[in-house]
Amino acid sequence: MSAWSFYIATLVVYFGVDLLSGWSLNLQYGYAGVINFAYIVFQAAGAYVAATVTLGPSGGSTTFQQYVFGANLPFPIPLILAAVAGAALSAVVGLFSLRRIRRDYQAAILLIVSLIAIQVVESDVALFNGSNGVTGVPRPLFSAFGLSISSWEWVYAAWVLIICGAVYALVQWLGNSSWGRALRAMRDQEDAAAAMGFNITALRLQVFIIGGAIAGLSGGLLVEYIGAWSPGAWGYAETFVIFTAIFVGGVGNNRGVVIGVLLVPIIFLEIPRFLPQIGYPGLIFSLQWIAIGIMWMLCLLLRPRGIMPERRPIALRGHDRMTTPVSTQK
């Protein structure tokens, strides 16, 4: 029973973290048209920072691992620092990758960033303990509440959901603000938006940094729950899962993203646990990724706007064919 309770609570936490990822990427891709193939790097940055500022100084009680920024900060501060780390790294990466270059080059460069970042963290052990990763992150507020482990898990899951609610309100508000309209204008007609006086590069950078902050926050939330973080957790394919969720759920629609996240990272990735083992150990894992890839390609082919597509502005309804923005033209 307690195993099931743990499993469900963990799923809720993962669901919350993936939701944050989905909304963050949706803000970047769905609203602004920035293809952030390095998304998972910013989540990882948040996770590493949250882990190391909770773990205490490197080489102290935990001599088996080494890392930078060792500190012993109380509960909400690591999460804030995680968001700051995600935003700061996004600013650095965005400054060179978000210039006005061909969008396909931009996507490729961000993918390269993702592949290189993992190589650096794996080979420079002094940074975040190499490919073994950091582990033993203490549970926040565990002793303060005096809870049993299983009820702490549920308290934490509720806390993650509260943050999700706040972030949902934030992304909805941002998306519907005049800034959000500028993002969509930039996505649909970049030259026209520039002619209207919007600074395209600055808009891209802003959405990239805000998305990066949410990414860092989601990483921090996750690492404080699972207690460990290593390069195995942030392969470039993980970004892809979230993208698939957006494509399945609805590009540019935050409620659609909820459906997508429920379907792809939660239900789809959890089903194999309950299947009987076929072939050698690990075969199901490979097949799962193949299926994700196929699902992604089918979505692009058949339903590129998702189950719940973005609501078209009233001004565009009716005479769709003539004035449909380029991004929705078939």
Next chain:
Amino acid sequence: MWYLIVSSLGFGVVLASIIAVAAMGFTVQLGLTNVLNLSYGAVMTVGAFVAYLAASWKINAWVALLLGGVAGAMLTVFLGNFVFKVYARRGARLFEMVMVTLGLALVIEYAVQAVSRDNIYQFAVLPSASLSWGPIFITVTQLILIGLAIVVFLLLEGLLKLTKLGKALRAMAVDPSLARSCGIRTTQIVTITWLITGFLCGMAGVIYVINSQSVNYYTGQLFLPLVIAAAILGGVGSPRGAVVASLLMGITTEVVSALGGSAYSTVAGFGILVVVLLSKPSSVTGGASGNVQLTV
């Protein structure tokens, strides 16, 4: 320190010649079709595995190299005609196509993982006696690889500059619709492009594992960043540029590695690309607002 730098030059040239073969294929493919093909690395892995299988059946190393190339060519032609073309017909544009190729990369990569059982395979086919010349140490295999890269470069340049097919390819790269109205059979030329670049891609995979002597499902994808960077750096569509860029990146990577920053050696190679991007050459800014069309 100078000794270190000079000795790392040798490794740099070796790495450069490996990057160069892959980057020449990539740059011609990108220049002509405008598909930024992120599944290129996965196809390289397939070529490498075919060569591994061939070598394990005691087939001659040169034949194995060719077989790897043929596998890459066949797979690329298949992808070009049955995947990319389908998406292009349904209105995919440049950056949707990038996503399609990334999806393909995932499918191919994990299919290879499923078939190879996620193992690392040893791959030692060519003789590797070591030669030394001053501070530079190099194996016979590596000399062969450098020679191979030079031969590939000369053949590709010859094909592009001296033959009628090459003229058609270059015309297509500049303006596909004008080429079409001049009587060039564009569909055929695109298929030929997939064939040639796929062959180079498969061969590059084999060359890479001949040097690294091991292959797993992730091999090609790990190498892809260097290839893309070299292709963009050298100017898309130009094999000559790709070779120069490969030399620059290969030597930078190895020199940084020799000077003690082995964790950051790839980053240094990549840093050059960043500098180029910051200085905004016309090669990467073209079509920021969508005037480049897919030719699939």
